[in-house]
Amino acid sequence: MPLSGKKDKMLKELIDKFYLDRQKDREQHHFYITDAGKCSRVIFFKFKKAPREEMEARVLRMFDHGDYIHRLILNTLFSLGIVRSSEINIPPQEIISGRADAIITLNNELYVIDIKSMNSMVFKNLNQPKEDNINQLQLYLHFFKIQKGILLYVNKDNQELKEFLIEYDPKRCKSLLVELSYVKTKIDSNTIPQRIPSWPNDWQCQYCQFKEICSLTGSGEINWENFKKKIESFS
Numbered sequence: 332m333p334l335s336g337k338k339d340k341m342l343k344e345l346i347d348k349f350y351l352d353r354q355k356d357r358e359q360h361h362f363y364i365t366d367a368g369k370c371s372r373v374i375f376f377k378f379k380k381a382p383r384e385e386m387e388a389r390v391l392r393m394f395d396h397g398d399y400i401h402r403l404i405l406n407t408l409f410s411l412g413i414v415r416s417s418e419i420n421i422p423p424q425e426i427i428s429g430r431a432d433a434i435i436t437l438n439n440e441l442y443v444i445d446i447k448s449m450n451s452m453v454f455k456n457l458n459q460p461k462e463d464n465i466n467q468l469q470l471y472l473h474f475f476k477i478q479k480g481i482l483l484y485v486n487k488d489n490q491e492l493k494e495f496l497i498e499y500d501p502k503r504c505k506s507l508l509v510e511l512s513y514v515k516t517k518i519d520s521n522t523i524p525q526r527i528p529s530w531p532n533d534w535q536c537q538y539c540q541f542k543e544i545c546s547l548t549g550s551g552e553i554n555w556e557n558f559k560k561k562i563e564s565f566s
């Protein structure tokens with residue numbers, strides 16, 4: 332028998348609340364691999380717990396769904412007997428933390444595997460790997476000292492797969508790490524970094540949870556404490 336409209340709503344609210352509460356607990360104290368190559372301001376604002384637009388519970392559930400798909404693919408890799416390690420943290424060092432999906436052996440060579448899931452529309456138009464996914468995988472290759480990786484994309488709607496081979500690029504890794512060190516100096520000195528030059532049309536700006544305060548901040552560097560006082564006086 333279907334649930335009455337009232338009970339249905341109660342359960343949805345409970346599930347939504349679970350996801351929204353979990354989101355609130357998140358606090359950032361160090362860089363994640365997913366920060367590499369991203370807008371410096373976003374990283375700065377995350378560290379400073381600046382006011383952000385809350386993500387919808389629906390979107391947070393989609394992230395969970397993505398994790399579930401990753402586990403399904405990992406199960407298959409395990410069944411093939413090619414997994415050397417799975418969900419493996421990068422070796423501890425000062426700047427960044429991250430966890431690769433798997434390290435596998437193919438034709439007697441080691442590969443770092445990073446699995447990404449997306450909807451049919453994005454999947455259909457994907458003719459080359461996404462830049463931010465390459466950045467992440469490059470840093471995994473760097474920290475694991477492995478020369479090759481595979482970005483494996485999964486279509487969430489019909490389980491189709493696409494794969495792209497990525498070779499280690501030390502220059503790119505160096506520049507990503509230099510960029511993160513630069514953001515660290517801004518965090519330590521309480522200086523909001525400049526906006527990215529492609530604001531507001533950049534894809535990062537379209538999905539940015541900080542776009543409201545970013546538009547109040549202006550384009551150049553400014554002092555975070557002074558700006559915080561200003562926005563607190565508005566609220």
Ligand code: SF4
Nearest residue numbers: 370372527536539545
């Ligand atoms: S709106 Fe764009 S420039 Fe501003 S913080 Fe977000 S991503 Fe960066």
